[in-house]
Amino acid sequence: MLPPSVAHQLKLGQSVDAREYEAATVMFSDVPNFQTIVPNCPPKDVVFLLNELFTKFDRLVILQKAYKVETVGDSYMSVGGIPEDCDNHCEIICHLALGMLFEATTVCDPIQKTPLAIRAGIHSGPVVAGVVGAKMPRYCLFGDTVNTASRMESHSPLGRIHCSEQAMSFALKTGRFQFIPRGKIQIKGKGEMQTYYLVRSYKKSVWEIVERPR
Numbered sequence: 001m002l003p004p005s006v007a008h009q010l011k012l013g014q015s016v017d018a019r020e021y022e023a024a025t026v027m028f029s030d031v032p033n034f035q036t037i038v039p040n041c042p043p044k045d046v047v048f049l050l051n052e053l054f055t056k057f058d059r060l061v062i063l064q065k066a067y068k069v070e071t072v073g074d075s076y077m078s079v080g081g082i083p084e085d086c087d088n089h090c091e092i093i094c095h096l097a098l099g100m101l102f103e104a105t106t107v108c109d110p111i112q113k114t115p116l117a118i119r120a121g122i123h124s125g126p127v128v129a130g131v132v133g134a135k136m137p138r139y140c141l142f143g144d145t146v147n148t149a150s151r152m153e154s155h156s157p158l159g160r161i162h163c164s165e166q167a168m169s170f171a172l173k174t175g176r177f178q179f180i181p182r183g184k185i186q187i188k189g190k191g192e193m194q195t196y197y198l199v200r201s202y203k204k205s206v207w208e209i210v211e212r213p214r
Helices: 004-011 034-040 043-064 089-104 144-154 165-174 206-210
Strands: 019-030 067-072 075-080 119-132 138-142 161-164 177-187 191-201
Touching: 019 089, 019 144, 019 165, 034 043, 043 067, 043 075, 043 089, 043 206, 067 138, 075 089, 089 119, 089 161, 089 165, 089 191, 089 206, 119 144, 119 165, 144 161, 144 177, 161 165, 165 177, 165 191
Parallel strands: 119 161
Antiparallel strands: 019 075, 019 119, 067 075, 119 138, 161 191, 177 191
16 A cells, blocks of 8 residues: 555654655556446455456556556556656556556456456656655556546557657657657547557567466
8 A cells, every 4th residue: 555665664663754755656447347347346346356356457557666656446556767866667568558458458357258348558767756644555546647647548549659759759768669650639637639659569478478378
C-alpha cells in the first residue's frame, strides 16, 4: 500500500513531505467490458476474476521494478520513476504494459469464455507524490500527467497500449520499441493530440518480460 522507503519513515514517526518529480511515467489499464461482466456473474466470480488478473499484474510490477499506485474497480494504476528516480521510467512502464496485455489473455472472460482483453494508456511528465491520510495512509499521485494518462486509457481501443507523444519520446531514450502512429485525435479535456500505439519491444521478448517459459 506504501513504498517501502515511505513506510519506513512513517514507522519511525517521521513526516513524509510531498515531492515533485520532474519526469515519471504513469499508466492506467482496465477491462473495457467489465461492466457487462458484473451484472451477469455471481459476486464471488467477479472477485475471483479481478483477484486472478491483479495478482498476475502485481507480479509483473515487481519484476519490472515499477510501483503499483492503486486499483479502483477494474482499473489498475502504476507508475515508473517514483518514489525512486530513474532515467528509464518509461521503458519500465512500456515493458510492464506489454506484459500485462499478455497476462490478461491467460485469464478467462467468465461471460464469453474467451481470453480476457484489456486496454492501457501511458503518459510521461512531471508528477507530485505524497502521503494522504493518517488512519489508512495512501501514497497518491497528482498532476496533469496523471489526468493525461487516464485520458490515454479511456480513449484506447480494446487490446491496445495507447501512448502520448511524450511517453513515446521518453521510451525511445532508454529502450527500443516499435510504435505505430494513431494520428491526431480529439482527447476529452485536452483537445487534439498526436498519439501512438506501443506494439512491441525490440529489447525484450514478451517471454522475457513475464519471465515464463515458452
